Amino acid sequence: MSSPDGTAPQAEVMSIASPINLILVSVFAIIVYMQFRPKVPATIPKAPPAVVFRTFTPKTLLEFNGKNEKPVYLAVRGRVFDVSPGRNFYGPGGPYENFAGRDASRGLAFQSFDREMLTEDLSAPLDDLKDLDADQLENLQGWEERFSEKYLIVGKLVAEGIAEAPKS
Known part of the structure; x- marks a missing residue:
């Protein structure tokens, strides 16, 4: 076909710098950069300090009441639980703070x-809880089960003067 002036039409020249090519090159460059960019090294959270199972007396347990950044421990029927994750409840200012660093068995049984x-x-023999009725024992067992499911057992509570008792 000829143009109105009688000359043959010239082929349109495609430029490498066309807008679509620039967009495609830019997208390609972004993808390559995203693939090979320096990755931020993964940081591993600091592990909590190791807890060693130990024997407590009422006097040695008392210092674990959550004050001065200490962990919060409480005992139920001779087992000592680390209730530090529940510091808002069992630590200073919490509703159960009376039990921090103490044997909480009787209070939990009586609600x-x-x-x-x-x-x-604290030098007296441990509370044997023999005077509790069935409802109180059931309350205590419910609390003990909850603590066992939720908190780590870090030791056992023994009376002062027992051979395995630590020196206070």
């Missing part, structure tokens, strides 16, 4: 958080 539920004489 009472009063200080009267705690043994005042």
Whole structure:
């Protein structure tokens, strides 16, 4: 076909710098950069300090009440639980703070958080809980099961003067 002036039409020249080619090269460059860019090294969270199972007496347990950045421990029927993850409840200022660093068995059995539920004489024999009725024992067992499922057992509680008791 000829043009109106009688000359043959010239072929359109495609430029490498056309807008579509520039977009495609840019997308390709971004993909290559994303693939080979320096990766931020993965950081492994710091492990919590190792907890060694140990024997406590009421006097040695008392220091683990959550004050001065110490962990929060409490005992139930002779087993000592690390309740530090529940510091808001069991630590200073929490509703159960009376039990921190103490044997909480009687208070949990009675569903009472009063200080009267705690043994005042830390040198006395451990509370044998023999005077508890069936409902109170059931309450205590429920608490003990919850603690066992949720918290780490870090030791056992023994009375002062027992051969395996640590020196306070």
